[in-house]
Amino acid sequence: MTPAVQPDPGQSERSDHSIAIWGAPGSGKTTFLAALNIALILKKGPWRVIGADGPSTDFLIEMTTALSQYQRFPPATGALGHYRWFLSRRSEPPRRSWRRRRKPPRAWKIGLDVLDAPGGFFRAERTGYGTDREELIDNLAASRGIVFLFDPIRESKDGDAFAYLHGVLAELAGRMLADDEFGDGMLPHYLAVCVTKFDELRVLETAEKLSLLTPDPDDPYRFPRVDDADAEELFEALSAVSAGGNADMVLPALKQFFRPERIKFFVTSSIGFYLDPLRGVFDPDDFQNLVPEATGTAGGAQNPHDPHGPRAVSGNRFRIRGQAHPINVMEPMLWLGQRLSSGDGDAGKAGG
Amino acid sequence: MTGSSRLRETLAEAVAELAGPRRLTVIEVAGEGVVAFDLHRDEAGTPRGRGRTVVHWADQKSGASSWARQAVTDAVPDGSTLIVVDSSPGGRQAREAMEWMRDVHPQVPAFVLASGLRVKTLLREVVADEPLRRSYELVVLKRHPVTARLEFTCRPLFTVEARRGDSLTFTVRCEPSDDRGTVFAVAAWQDRYPALLSVQTAKVPPGPYEVTAELERPGRVRFPSLPEFTGNDRTWAELVASVPSRLASPAGPAHLICAVEISGTGAQVRERLRRIGQVIAVMPGGPESPLRMSLIAYGAHSYQRGTAEEPVDVAAWHTSRVNTQYALERLEGRIGERGVSQGYAGAAMLEDMLAEVAGRLPAGGGERTVLLTVGECPPHPPRAHRSEILPCPRRIDWKQQVRRLEQHPGLTFGAICDQPSERADPVWSRLGRSGLAHLDAVDVRKLGAGLGLTASEAQPLPFPLIEVP
Ligand SMILES: Nc1nc2c(ncn2[C@@H]2O[C@H](COP(=O)(O)OP(=O)(O)OP(=O)(O)O)[C@@H](O)[C@H]2O)c(=O)[nH]1
Ligand SMILES: [Mg+2]
Numbered sequence: 001m002t003p004a005v006q007p008d009p010g011q012s013e014r015s016d017h018s019i020a021i022w023g024a025p026g027s028g029k030t031t032f033l034a035a036l037n038i039a040l041i042l043k044k045g046p047w048r049v050i051g052a053d054g055p056s057t058d059f060l061i062e063m064t065t066a067l068s069q070y071q072r073f074p075p076a077t078g079a080l081g082h083y084r085w086f087l088s089r090r091s092e093p094p095r096r097s098w099r100r101r102r103k104p105p106r107a108w109k110i111g112l113d114v115l116d117a118p119g120g121f122f123r124a125e126r127t128g129y130g131t132d133r134e135e136l137i138d139n140l141a142a143s144r145g146i147v148f149l150f151d152p153i154r155e156s157k158d159g160d161a162f163a164y165l166h167g168v169l170a171e172l173a174g175r176m177l178a179d180d181e182f183g184d185g186m187l188p189h190y191l192a193v194c195v196t197k198f199d200e201l202r203v204l205e206t207a208e209k210l211s212l213l214t215p216d217p218d219d220p221y222r223f224p225r226v227d228d229a230d231a232e233e234l235f236e237a238l239s240a241v242s243a244g245g246n247a248d249m250v251l252p253a254l255k256q257f258f259r260p261e262r263i264k265f266f267v268t269s270s271i272g273f274y275l276d277p278l279r280g281v282f283d284p285d286d287f288q289n290l291v292p293e294a295t296g297t298a299g300g301a302q303n304p305h306d307p308h309g310p311r312a313v314s315g316n317r318f319r320i321r322g323q324a325h326p327i328n329v330m331e332p333m334l335w336l337g338q339r340l341s342s343g344d345g346d347a348g349k350a351g352g
Numbered sequence: 353m354t355g356s357s358r359l360r361e362t363l364a365e366a367v368a369e370l371a372g373p374r375r376l377t378v379i380e381v382a383g384e385g386v387v388a389f390d391l392h393r394d395e396a397g398t399p400r401g402r403g404r405t406v407v408h409w410a411d412q413k414s415g416a417s418s419w420a421r422q423a424v425t426d427a428v429p430d431g432s433t434l435i436v437v438d439s440s441p442g443g444r445q446a447r448e449a450m451e452w453m454r455d456v457h458p459q460v461p462a463f464v465l466a467s468g469l470r471v472k473t474l475l476r477e478v479v480a481d482e483p484l485r486r487s488y489e490l491v492v493l494k495r496h497p498v499t500a501r502l503e504f505t506c507r508p509l510f511t512v513e514a515r516r517g518d519s520l521t522f523t524v525r526c527e528p529s530d531d532r533g534t535v536f537a538v539a540a541w542q543d544r545y546p547a548l549l550s551v552q553t554a555k556v557p558p559g560p561y562e563v564t565a566e567l568e569r570p571g572r573v574r575f576p577s578l579p580e581f582t583g584n585d586r587t588w589a590e591l592v593a594s595v596p597s598r599l600a601s602p603a604g605p606a607h608l609i610c611a612v613e614i615s616g617t618g619a620q621v622r623e624r625l626r627r628i629g630q631v632i633a634v635m636p637g638g639p640e641s642p643l644r645m646s647l648i649a650y651g652a653h654s655y656q657r658g659t660a661e662e663p664v665d666v667a668a669w670h671t672s673r674v675n676t677q678y679a680l681e682r683l684e685g686r687i688g689e690r691g692v693s694q695g696y697a698g699a700a701m702l703e704d705m706l707a708e709v710a711g712r713l714p715a716g717g718g719e720r721t722v723l724l725t726v727g728e729c730p731p732h733p734p735r736a737h738r739s740e741i742l743p744c745p746r747r748i749d750w751k752q753q754v755r756r757l758e759q760h761p762g763l764t765f766g767a768i769c770d771q772p773s774e775r776a777d778p779v780w781s782r783l784g785r786s787g788l789a790h791l792d793a794v795d796v797r798k799l800g801a802g803l804g805l806t807a808s809e810a811q812p813l814p815f816p817l818i819e820v821p
Binding site: 200201202277284285286287288290291292293294321322 | 657698734743
């Protein structure tokens with residue numbers, strides 16, 4: 001592990017800005033990654049995502065195409081995927097650049113080393129599964145940013161988010177904190193806690209009941225959104241209604257090991273809300289962006305994310321109805337990327 | 353001391369005051385011993401009581417006070433109204449008993465009854481003379497003139513304040529009953545709550561029948577004009593359950609609307625169409641038949657950009673059987689060529705179909721109409737819904753449409769669902785309220801009879817029918 005990040009914004013070729021995605025099977029990890037490119041394109045901002053090697057570029061292209069063109073979700077992940085991307089920032093338009101020049105120039109290229117594991121790995125037996133689990137812990141230990149996905153829909157059905165958290169967390173802490181390399185007994189990672197599937201009625205309804213929906217005056221589509229400052233409250237409300245009843249332990253468990261100032265909450269959706277092209281704005285009566293896949297008879301399809309079911313079930317139960325409008329997919333990545341490249345992500349120094 | 357007319361009056365008042373859990377106890381000190389009468393009103397409001405000799409003088413060796421204490425304590429329930437009557441011709445034990453009673457219950461009225469008169473006889477007369485406290489009605493069935501649906505109702509017999517000896521005569525119609533006969537059941541009503549008073553069964557030939565009902569006394573209605581009663585070995589619940597939901601009358605104008613879901617697999621759709629063909633075939637449908645038919649096909653909504661959806665297709669409307677069969681053949685042919693309706697999986701444009709039918713039915717009804725829906729999928733909700741089914745593009749509210757149809761006079765809902773009822777979406781029990789069959793195992797004749805469209809073999813009817821205006 002490389003201990004320090006060079007503050008040079010131009011550095012890029014080799015980074016340890018490695019970010020792992022953590023979440024139960026079917027919580028939307030792969031879709032989240034797949035939506036990143038779409039999110040950046042639709043934002044029309046200065047950021048782009050670029051693959052750093054062949055396979056990583058292939059994955060980007062494949063997933064972007066599947067999501068936007070074929071409106072399909074990625075298949076359940078079968079093996080640990082490791083993608084090396086850059087978030088690159090185009091240079092500022094010249095008219096405004098004279099102002100910015102006084103400030104230190106911001107990173108224009110942030111390395112992202114993304115780890116996408118099958119959700120099942122986070123629950124595998126410590127000893128039994130052997131290599132998969134080992135490799136996962138290795139990679140988590142080597143990363144400095146974690147996107148933790150909490151799927152409230154799955155939680156209300158299966159209630160197992162905690163089960164996919166505590167074992168790996170304990171092992172990671174054991175590994176990293178045993179030799180007290182970091183001083184204060186806390187893990188060095190930055191943690192983006194993301195409530196996923198905000199586009200689903202039940203999540204939106206909960207946010208509405210808590211009066212957490214705020215309009216975004218800049219959004220021409222007027223999609224509802226939850227302010228990052230309120231995201232934790234929604235997370236707490238949603239974890240209070242878990243089917244298994246211990247989702248309310250997820251947050252305390254995370255706070256035990258990650259520094260509170262390094263945790264940030266986001267309410268996200270990889271596919272976002274449906275937008276009727278004729279209407280052009282969000283319709284509170286018709287916003288669901290999922291359609292059932294037409295294969296098989298109604299209701300009979302099997303959940304491909306059932307960890308006990310066959311992993312080879314072909315296809316998903318749902319596809320995307322219209323254009324994906326990712327919500328808060330770019331933001332956690334940028335936040336992590338900027339934290340990691342700003343230098344205070346350097347664990348060795350921060351631990352002092 | 354007072355005479356028997358005062359006692360009769362007092363007893364009548366005490367009986368009249370009986371209500372709910374209240375009880376009346378009459379202690380009679382008689383020639384042979386002490387008799388205790390305990391009276392209350394039963395569920396149907398009839399005073400009921402029984403007398404028990406609690407002390408025989410002949411058995412008594414000890415003094416009167418010891419037995420009296422025991423007898424009165426045992427025979428008078430707490431809170432009961434008490435009346436004491438001396439009907440004994442005299443004697444030491446009786447005298448002592450009366451004295452003791454007066455000592456213990458100084459406020460209780462005590463009466464002396466002239467020799468030869470007994471409390472039992474007086475009570476019986478008092479109860480029989482009491483005016484009715486509840487109205488009595490005969491349990492009958494009435495048939496809806498359009499839908500032929502059968503419904504329980506009551507024919508008034510005696511109103512409150514009626515007295516014994518009152519009688520009336522009226523006409524009922526008896527359908528063929530089973531070999532156990534037709535049931536003449538009387539219910540006593542208090543406010544809106546009936547209580548079953550009596551159930552009598554007689555073999556009455558089918559047809560109109562003149563019935564005389566006579567109030568023998570409270571709690572007992574006689575039907576002197578009926579043939580001898582036969583025993584009834586069925587419980588009330590069994591009797592009620594044995595009433596068919598409707599009494600078929602194949603004659604008269606009627607309209608059968610068959611609506612079929614044409615999305616799903618090809619095999620499913622073909623099977624649905626085949627079943628509709630069978631239903632149509634068993635209908636009385638000659639050229640003179642007053643039965644009209646319609647055929648409607650509805651498929652899946654399309655949420656795909658650039659894919660137009662096929663609207664609800666009214667293939668035949670209010671036409672003859674032959675025309676409907678012809679429309680069905682054309683529909684089958686079209687699906688054979690072009691395939692089933694493609695689009696959203698897991699729901700169908702059922703709500704659009706319901707709106708189409710509701711919009712086409714003439715206001716005011718007037719014609720017996722059956723909507724037979726054949727399919728599997730639930731409808732689309734009018735707005736984003738937890739079922740995750742996308743809202744109907746036209747925002748039609750299926751519940752509102754069903755309600756609209758339910759209010760249509762003379763409309764009956766029948767359905768054939770691909771799934772057995774326990775696995776079918778709940779909407780199907782509503783669409784098949786008067787007859788829900790499973791596609792794989794539908795008896796089309798039985799379904800038709802259940803919907804009042806075809807005559808069924810003898811439908812025994814255990815209760816008399818009244819004609820409603
Ligand atoms: N409503 C909604 N559903 C989503 C979203 N993202 C993913 N899904 C659903 O969740 C399913 C699983 O998504 P994945 O991205 O494969 O989840 P994963 O966490 O990578 O799953 P594993 O690879 O099995 O661990 C998808 O097939 C979709 O049905 C979203 O933003 N909104
Ligand atoms: Mg995955």
